Amino acid sequence: MRNLFIDILVKEARLNKKIVLIVGDLGFNVVEPFKKEFPNRFFNAGVSEQSMIGIAAGLSMNGFQVFVYSIANFPTFRCAEQIRNDLDYHKLPVTVVSVGSGLGYGNLGYTHHGLQDYALMRSFPNTIICSPADNNELKSSMKFLLKNPLPSYLRLDKSLDLTINNNKGKINPGDWNLIQKQKNSKKLLISTGSTYKDCKNFIKNQKGQYNWYSIPMWGMKVKSSQYKKLSKFNEIVTFENHIQDGGFGSWINEVLSVKKSKKKIFVQNKFINSKVIGKVGSEIYLNKLYGPR
Amino acid sequence: MKNIERLSKKIRKNILKISYQSKSAHIASSLSIVDIIATIYSKFIKKNGNNIFILSKGHACLAHYCLLHELGYIKKKVLNSFGKNGTVLMSHSSHLVPGVNLSTGSLGHGLPVSTGIALSKKIKEEKGKVFVLLSDGELNEGSNWESLLFLTHHNLNNLVIVIDYNKIQSLDFVRKTIKLQPLKDKFLSFGCKVSEINGHNDKEILNCLKKKTKKPLVIIANTIKGKGVSFMENKVLWHYKSPNLKELISGLKELDNN
Structure with missing residues (x-):
């Protein structure tokens, strides 16, 4: 799922110069295709989630659509107030991407378990949560986000590679x-x-x-x-x-x-x-x- | 420079009046930054221009709102609604106010966002600078130091960070709370160009803001909290207290005489 996400982003970035990817020093073996093709629109903020979200806010205030990539609770809880005040309140087109939903990083222990992030992210009035069940839903969610840049949270399974039949191509927030x-x-x-x-x-x-x-x-x-x-x-x-x-x-x-x-x-x-x-x-x-x- | 002085005086008088009317806090924090923001706006900020200003110490928004009023962004009636029920002018900076780019009030947000704006200008090869004004107490927030690592790594020399170094924070003097010294060395060690100035001397402020530097610029502006009203100056009390009628009259008189 995470590789598919990067594939979609790379394809979009070829057509859309406003796409920027920031990573929080994570994404080994995943984010490289984007970094290689768009070195001027790829930034590693280092291990500094608060600053990373603020920087994403600033970039998006000046016209960019920003995807911020990290894992587990790091891009949500660690920088909760930056998401609340800088992104959600200002309605900025930044998508926070977290890989390892639920118990995806089970062996890494509680610090890496994504168990409470919905609670945080659904308390923000302007933020759309995208939690795809399969590859098709990821594609449709990305299609929506790229067409309608807005504060959003993309929650990805660490290793799922599933395609369920009967998926619609186009889907909007709240659709079943x-x-x-x-x-x-x-x-x-x-x-x-x-x-x-x-x-x-x-x-x-x-x-x-x-x-x-x-x-x-x-x-x-x-x-x-x-x-x-x-x-x-x-x-x-x-x-x-x-x-x-x-x-x-x-x-x-x-x-x-x-x-x-x-x-x-x-x-x-x-x-x-x-x-x-x-x-x-x-x-x-x-x-x-x-x-x- | 006379124009900036006149502008600063008008702003300070309005800060006093509105603080009295609204019984709002942070009068001394607002008085502290007047000369800095009056100079930045007089010389660098134009509507739809290339430069941008972010007030990170959002609790001093009254000074910013009074300035925006003088420059025609905010009408007198709106300014007088400061701190009242249903007003757009809440007691912290709000992006819902014309001329304000970022809602602040929780400290440590302005520098990361300004870093992002400066970076966006570099990517787009866009002209102009980003001016961000921080308080000294605000430097306790780790997010600033995270951003300093990033902005020096990417050498964002289109970013000007001004520290309103009035040496008092919420409950006590900075040196008695969390000491910042040696402050200049801290910024130098991150790889910034650092200038120390008198934050109430318009000429010094302007000369420093004009500097073209190869590195990101940090201006440590030595200021006096409560500047312009002697009984408010350098007193912890006036971080929260608002003036009563007697204090208002006395303060306005002092400002008029100087």
Whole structure:
């Protein structure tokens, strides 16, 4: 997924001179094609995330569309206020890219686990979160961001190389991407990010009664557009590779709690159990014990 | 230079009046930077020009707003709404105000953003300089030092960093809080060109701002917090206190007589 991201960015940068990539001294074996082809539009800010986001803000104030690349919590929590004040408040066209969503860097320990980043990034009113489930969703998200530069957060799986069928080519923030339709069912499985296997297992165990949609782009900006679509279902299950607190499932819960409705919708959140904190192991190992199910 | 002096006096008088009206803090921080920003705007900043100014010490925005009023960006009615309910002129710098490029108030944001703007000018081979004004207490923020590493590595000599070195921060004197000395050596060791000046002498400020340097320029402007009103000068108290009517009248009288 990360290599595909760089491929897309390189192709765009050939046509669009406004594209700049800044890395936080990370991206070995990933970012080199961009650096090689556009040395004047590639910068390594070093290990200094606060400065990196501020610099990205300054570049974008003078006409550039900036992608800031790092891993895990470094480009989010470490520089949270720079994202809040410099990027989001000023509505600047900067995309913060983080690789290693969820437990992608499982062996590296809690410092590298991306478990709470939705909570932070979805609290910013102008920022769109892009958490693609597969390569197609990454392509559609990038297509949108390149056409509509805005404050955004692209959350990538470390090693996923998956292409799910039925993806639309064009998608907007808040749109649902159909993965599996179940006729005459009022049950919904709604997921975001890299949760394909967990969702598939869940549906298999439930004997396939669910309509399955993914939301690759979401956030506060498109929250109010969700109620109408969600209220068509009686039972909703959410899936994410993030803890429940402040996560995607909580976002859906909040959508459903805002409107007064006589209709009772049963909601269940599937998420990474916070008991994973302090535990170490491969992504597969940790997911088996603490992943969404 | 007489024009800059006159401009500075007008700004200082308005700072006093509005601080009194709004009962707002940071009057001394605002008085401290008047001569610096009056010189920068008089000589370098034009509407839609190539140069750009960023006030990183956003708590001194009242001085900036009063200056922008004198230059026609902000109407008198708007200026008088400073600090009031529903106003656009909140008590920290806001990009929603005409003529202000960056919302600041949380310290340590202005230099990284200015670094990015200076870098963008280098990439585009664009003319003009970026002037950024920081407070001394603000230098406690690590983000500044991160950016100094970057801007000297990329030799952004189109960036002018002015430090309002009034030697008082929020709760106490700088030397009693987190000492900055030897400040000049710190910037020199990063690879900047450093000049030390009297931050209330328009001629010295101008001569220094005009310098063409091969390296990024840091100007350590020695200033007096509360400059222009003797009973406010160099007192920690006036970081937060606003003047009462008696103090306002006395302050305005002093400014008129000088």
